[in-house]
Amino acid sequence: MPTQDQLKQQAAQAAIEHVLPLLRPEDVLGVGTGSTVDLFIDRLAAHRGDFRAAVSSSERSTRRLRAAGIEVLDLNEVPAMAWYVDGADEIDGALNMIKGGGGALTREKIVASVADRFVCIVDESKLVDCLGRFPLPIEIIPLAREAVARALRQLGGQPVLREGFVTDNGGHILDVAGLTLDEPAQFEAVINNIPGVVCCGLFAISGADVALIAGREGVRTLRRAW
Ligand code: 5RP
Numbered sequence: 001m002p003t004q005d006q007l008k009q010q011a012a013q014a015a016i017e018h019v020l021p022l023l024r025p026e027d028v029l030g031v032g033t034g035s036t037v038d039l040f041i042d043r044l045a046a047h048r049g050d051f052r053a054a055v056s057s058s059e060r061s062t063r064r065l066r067a068a069g070i071e072v073l074d075l076n077e078v079p080a081m082a083w084y085v086d087g088a089d090e091i092d093g094a095l096n097m098i099k100g101g102g103g104a105l106t107r108e109k110i111v112a113s114v115a116d117r118f119v120c121i122v123d124e125s126k127l128v129d130c131l132g133r134f135p136l137p138i139e140i141i142p143l144a145r146e147a148v149a150r151a152l153r154q155l156g157g158q159p160v161l162r163e164g165f166v167t168d169n170g171g172h173i174l175d176v177a178g179l180t181l182d183e184p185a186q187f188e189a190v191i192n193n194i195p196g197v198v199c200c201g202l203f204a205i206s207g208a209d210v211a212l213i214a215g216r217e218g219v220r221t222l223r224r225a226w
Helices: 004-022 035-050 059-067 105-114 142-154 184-192
Strands: 028-031 053-056 081-086 115-123 136-140 158-161 172-177 197-200 210-215 218-223
Touching: 004 035, 004 081, 004 115, 004 210, 004 218, 028 035, 028 105, 035 059, 035 081, 035 115, 053 059, 053 105, 081 105, 105 115, 105 136, 105 197, 136 142, 142 158, 142 172, 184 197
Parallel strands: 028 053, 028 081, 081 115, 115 210
Antiparallel strands: 136 172, 136 197, 158 172, 210 218
């Protein structure tokens, strides 16, 4: 039985096989954050001559990309990007996701929004029928912490401050358990409207386009239905 780490390696390898043949030498690749993406970056090093550069969603991934010899561009220099590759904390069959376990959700959502296609790489433990078992990360402006927490309690959530954690943007994270997320896109819009929220870890208004899900029987590919 493969370990979770072995499955993450299979998902990372599947992303290389899915995306690299489609990348042109002038293309910029969007790169997410997390342990699965770290494995993807490690494999990307061998292909660094096949594309122009990367845009990164975190300081952590930027360091790893540069250590692999891959140029990292500022998103402001990049008007278009064909592909964005990232992991997720949960994904459902419609390719809605919860992200932000690593705290990089805001930059992830921004970089993903510039890309034409989002490829999500996960092991099968992340695939769920309904999102919400994983507490929903929400990045907030620090002075709005209690105001946002009260609004989230009114929505049925139990927000907990991620103690001692500061995002790459200087924000704080509330991890919110107890939410009913059966209408994830509607819920994402509600959270986005709370003053003081920088970014909601639901990626449902714009989810993944392709999910590469590594399991005991190999890597399954799910595509978003349009
Ligand atoms: C970081 C994220 C990650 O994609 C998510 O936490 C999954 O990480 P891992 O690949 O380590 O399981 O959203 O903000």
